[in-house]
Amino acid sequence: MNAEPAAQQRLLQLADVDAELNRIDHRRRAMPELAEITEAEKILRERKDAVVSAETSARDLDREIARLERDVEGVRARAERDQNLLAGAGLPAKQAADLQHELETLARRQGVLEDEQLEIMEQREAVQTNLDAAQGELAEAERALADAQTRRDGTLADLEAAEAGRRRDREPIVDGLPADLVKLYESIRSRGGPGAAMLRARKCGACRLELDRSEVSQIRAAAPDEVLRHEECGAIMVRTSESGL
Template sequence: MKADPAAQRRLLDLAEVDAELTRLAHRRRALPEHAELTEAEARVRAGKDAVVEAETAAGDLDRDIRRLERDVEGVRARTEKDRAVLAGSGVSARQAADLQHELETLARRQGVLEDEQLEVMEQREALGGNLDHSRRVLAEAEEHLQAVTGRRDTALADIDAAEGGRRRDRETILPELPEDLLAVYEKRREQGRAGAGLLRERRCGACRLELDRTFLGRVKAAAADDVVHCEECGAILVRTGESGL
């Protein structure tokens, strides 16, 4: 294949643009914010789980407290009723004894309930501190997640802008290249390989390998418009004044 030396040199500009696009794509995939975001999202999920667990436990204790309050009020109400009956007229000695026994039983029952109520309230107070802590941890995790997301979005926007500029550069270069030369270049790109490289100091700019002297002799003997390929990687080997041939 033959191509004007100027077109071959212009191919190097396209290769540079494509190399930059490749670097930008790698940078997009390898952004440290991706890993940070995964970790931050996990922290938020763990924080939410901790808050839900604490809220559920707090709700259970609140229900226990309300139940105990109702039980205590019931015992107090029964105590007041029995005292009123005991203080009234017409109560026999047997009835008075029974009422006194029931009042003692109610007093013991009230004491047990109040002790249980106090214990549950202390548990609830301690859990309230844990719940507040869990909510603070969650808020901090959500704030961190928001910050990481912002940094990620900013980095991606910068990459998008850079890619947009390089793609416009590419579209400017493409019409300047012969179709057959471009087809060979693009085929290699589709295979995930470098399409072209500058020959400089006996090295291929695409694979960076030093080339054999015999091969370089053949390259030197080739016509200026001959399209030659690196014997190591197969990329189009572009010769310029820097090639030292």
């Protein structure tokens, strides 16, 4: 392929713009905020699980406390009924003794239930402390995630603006180049490396390899408008006054 030396040198401007676009894309994919968000989301899930666990424990203890309250109330009601019976007149001695024995049993049962209730209430208080702490940590994790997302969005907006600007710069450069040269350049660039680079001091600007003597001789013998490619990386080598030929 042949192209005017001026067109080939203009290709370097396109390569510079594309290199900047690649750097923008790399910064977009490697934003530190992305790793922060991933870690913040992990912490947020853990904090949510902690809150759910504490809430579940609190509900279980609340049900147990309610059950004990019902049991204590039942014992009290039974004891009150027995007390009323004992206070009645003409109660046989055996029945009175049985009622007195039951009242003593009920008193012991009430004491056991109240002790158990007190223990469960203490557990519930500790769980509430844990729940309050877990909810505070959850709120902190939510704020951290929101902050990282806000910073990510700001960085993305800046990168998108920079990308849009470079793409605007790219259009007139491409329009001013021969279509077949652009097609070759884009084909090379699609493989992942630079499409074109300056040949500077006998080194390929794309892969940084120094050319051997035979390659230098071939380049010296090539016509000025011949489009040269490096055998190693395939990039178009653009000759300038800095090529060292």
